Amino acid sequence: MSLSQRDKAHNWHPYTQHKTASDFPAIVKGKGALLWDENGKEYIDAIASWWVNPFGHSNQVIADAIYEQLTTLEHVLFGGFTHNKAVELSEKLIEILPFNQQKIFYSDNGSTAVEVAIKVALQYNFNKDIKKTKIIAFEDAFHGDTFGAMAASGISFFTEAFKGSLLEVVRIPVPTAGNEEKTLKSLENLVKTNEFAAFIFEPLALGAAGMVMYSPKILEQLITVCKQNNVFTIADEVMTGFGKTGKNFACDYLVEKPDMMCLSKALTGGAIPMAITTFTQEIFDGFYDNDTNKALLHGHTFTANPTGCAAALASIFLLQTPEIQQNINKINQSHLAFESKIKSHPKIKTTRVLGVIFALEIKTDSQESYYGTMRNKLYNFFIENGIILRPVGNIVYILPPYVISKNQLEKVYQTIEKALEIV
Numbered sequence: 001m002s003l004s005q006r007d008k009a010h011n012w013h014p015y016t017q018h019k020t021a022s023d024f025p026a027i028v029k030g031k032g033a034l035l036w037d038e039n040g041k042e043y044i045d046a047i048a049s050w051w052v053n054p055f056g057h058s059n060q061v062i063a064d065a066i067y068e069q070l071t072t073l074e075h076v077l078f079g080g081f082t083h084n085k086a087v088e089l090s091e092k093l094i095e096i097l098p099f100n101q102q103k104i105f106y107s108d109n110g111s112t113a114v115e116v117a118i119k120v121a122l123q124y125n126f127n128k129d130i131k132k133t134k135i136i137a138f139e140d141a142f143h144g145d146t147f148g149a150m151a152a153s154g155i156s157f158f159t160e161a162f163k164g165s166l167l168e169v170v171r172i173p174v175p176t177a178g179n180e181e182k183t184l185k186s187l188e189n190l191v192k193t194n195e196f197a198a199f200i201f202e203p204l205a206l207g208a209a210g211m212v213m214y215s216p217k218i219l220e221q222l223i224t225v226c227k228q229n230n231v232f233t234i235a236d237e238v239m240t241g242f243g244k245t246g247k248n249f250a251c252d253y254l255v256e257k258p259d260m261m262c263l264s265k266a267l268t269g270g271a272i273p274m275a276i277t278t279f280t281q282e283i284f285d286g287f288y289d290n291d292t293n294k295a296l297l298h299g300h301t302f303t304a305n306p307t308g309c310a311a312a313l314a315s316i317f318l319l320q321t322p323e324i325q326q327n328i329n330k331i332n333q334s335h336l337a338f339e340s341k342i343k344s345h346p347k348i349k350t351t352r353v354l355g356v357i358f359a360l361e362i363k364t365d366s367q368e369s370y371y372g373t374m375r376n377k378l379y380n381f382f383i384e385n386g387i388i389l390r391p392v393g394n395i396v397y398i399l400p401p402y403v404i405s406k407n408q409l410e411k412v413y414q415t416i417e418k419a420l421e422i423v
């Protein structure tokens, strides 16, 4: 029996209706932007395995750092102890994060990074006897699948079953071009009520919504409104962090910085699950007290796992190399060239580019659902052609590893052009 067949006996995959799903390719090897399945078929990983893998699969620098750490100190509890890799990683992050971020809290994945931010926003107010129990988020946001993160997420298809059990979140429209005023007005009206602890957002690009983009200028205005009304701002950089937007962080495009940031995915170069929530000193001080009850009584077993921290340090080292910075720039230039070539295609509604992210929307007569017919047709076409792309409804996006070669990226573009012929 093949791995693909054996997989079906026990594995329950994410976001999968197993009754209608076909056999999944079993990947046995990865190098750079490429993956190979058990039959030797080659795939270009054009979405960096859900945006985690900028430096390529099986990266030697990260692998060496992990090996060294595993044979020195694989893990130690972070409750009551510390270790050199957590100290070094926090120091490194403080160096590259926006200047107002001063405190680092470790957890395991994007959702937990968001949970921590939301809990901190709520407890900060609780500690001061202020009644602010609601959160503001964008309509089409995605912040993860745990309860707090799910509540903040706006994609109802994913969260419908849990509607009655979620934290109270009020949504404002995404401020895409032309909608800025509407969003600003909605936010201004909400913050006036004094009921909101925080506004959480994916800065500049909403990933799971289909790389929906908006300008730094409007984000700056939204953050300013929150600051003026004592509502914390949480930038969820789980997708955008570590170079995706062309700068280290999407918030680097802003003068007005958020109060908290959520990081994960590319943090460890895709090698080890790990996440971080970062805070201003002011927020940390809201928990600093003689009273233990005022502490952040939250933690995870693998908090600040040394092996994860070593992988993250190696990843940040790679991110800062001139070679990777040039690659990010080259990918952006290629995307822009592809965009101007394809944007007037009769089947295309819109295109957009930010950093290494490219997205196009295909014209449709009907409302395309997340896993609709067009999406499945496109997905299968890409897989048959050895390209890993996961369209969102009628939106096709590319977010490649920074190490993708010119020829590999060209093949991705050509396959997208061919795909337009079958829809």
Ligand SMILES: Cc1ncc(COP(=O)(O)O)c(C=O)c1O
Pocket (backbone or CB within 6 Å): 109, 110, 111, 112, 114, 142, 143, 144, 145, 202, 207, 208, 236, 237, 238, 239, 264, 265
């Ligand atoms: C912006 C954003 N936040 C949070 C998450 C959740 O991360 P995780 O899947 O690691 O829990 C995601 C995942 O795609 C994301 O894109």
